[in-house]
Amino acid sequence: MSTAKASVPVEEIMEYIEQPLTYREARRGVRKFEHTHKVSSSVVFSGKCPAPTTISSDALFEWKSYYEFVCEVDRRVASALAERSQLEQVSYSAKPGSETHPQTPEQRKHASMCVAA
Amino acid sequence: MDYAEFKASLQHLKNKFKSTPGFKWGKPHLRPKPDPFGSDILGWSSTWVVTFDGSLDFIRLREDWKITANGFARSFFTYHYGPYEAHWTLETVECNRVVVRVDGISYFGKGCHIHDGAKENRIYQDQLEAPDLAGTQMDQFIENVLKIRYGKTVTQAFELKLK
Numbered sequence: 001m002s003t004a005k006a007s008v009p010v011e012e013i014m015e016y017i018e019q020p021l022t023y024r025e026a027r028r029g030v031r032k033f034e035h036t037h038k039v040s041s042s043v044v045f046s047g048k049c050p051a052p053t054t055i056s057s058d059a060l061f062e063w064k065s066y067y068e069f070v071c072e073v074d075r076r077v078a079s080a081l082a083e084r085s086q087l088e089q090v091s092y093s094a095k096p097g098s099e100t101h102p103q104t105p106e107q108r109k110h111a112s113m114c115v116a117a
Numbered sequence: 118m119d120y121a122e123f124k125a126s127l128q129h130l131k132n133k134f135k136s137t138p139g140f141k142w143g144k145p146h147l148r149p150k151p152d153p154f155g156s157d158i159l160g161w162s163s164t165w166v167v168t169f170d171g172s173l174d175f176i177r178l179r180e181d182w183k184i185t186a187n188g189f190a191r192s193f194f195t196y197h198y199g200p201y202e203a204h205w206t207l208e209t210v211e212c213n214r215v216v217v218r219v220d221g222i223s224y225f226g227k228g229c230h231i232h233d234g235a236k237e238n239r240i241y242q243d244q245l246e247a248p249d250l251a252g253t254q255m256d257q258f259i260e261n262v263l264k265i266r267y268g269k270t271v272t273q274a275f276e277l278k279l280k
Contacts (some may be wrong), residue, residue: 014124014127014128014131014145016124016127016144016145016146017145017146017147018147018148018149019137019147019148020148020149020150020151020161021148021149021150021151022151023153026150043211045223047150047223053198056211056212056213057195057212057218057220057222058210058211058212059211060222061179061181061195061222064181064193064214064222065148065162065181068160068181068183068192069150069159069160072150072160072183072184073153073159076152076153076154077153080154094184095233
């Protein structure tokens, strides 16, 4: 007796080449393009001057990809620093209802030592 | 669409053209962009090359995705079709020889455009009644390239309607 194997269609498994883009690499890429084409990224991508014919579409694609990543990371760093600096400036008031003063960490330390004494 | 869904969409696209003979699919090159403040990513870029049996022509599909308030969105793209030389690295070569190319990218204040037959021949969106170039998808581009390979012009294949 012969046995028939069920034929199951096999989908070819897709393979990818994945390499994360680092901030350092992106920043280096932006600097390289700016140096090569003697124009800043903000000018290129904000439409403030006509397009030099020497820049290829392929270069612009890569440049924009790097530039947007760098801008996004810079924006997040600035936002995180601003948030941190706000946390460090805790309002301090000697009397309830009086004018409040921001304290530095040193001032806070000094104040807590005074209370403890 | 998130990163995992994007990868799945590439697999889906390849499956869609499974019965079309002559395609040689390269491996997609993906560059996820990690968030320095967390384990998530801020976006990714993708480059995918397709060649053809028996002819030195290739398709290169490049997309850049970034995070927005409503999830990830395609930020810009460039889809290219043209001849190549055997020694070229197709993922990275600057393509000077063009049969058709859709640049869904804005630089120097100029919007999306399509190259018809040459690098220098650009038709900008504001010259076109149709199609909406910014909405071009990878599968549409491949289908239109096939039409060109079967003898249609760029205008016919992409149904370009000039104003």
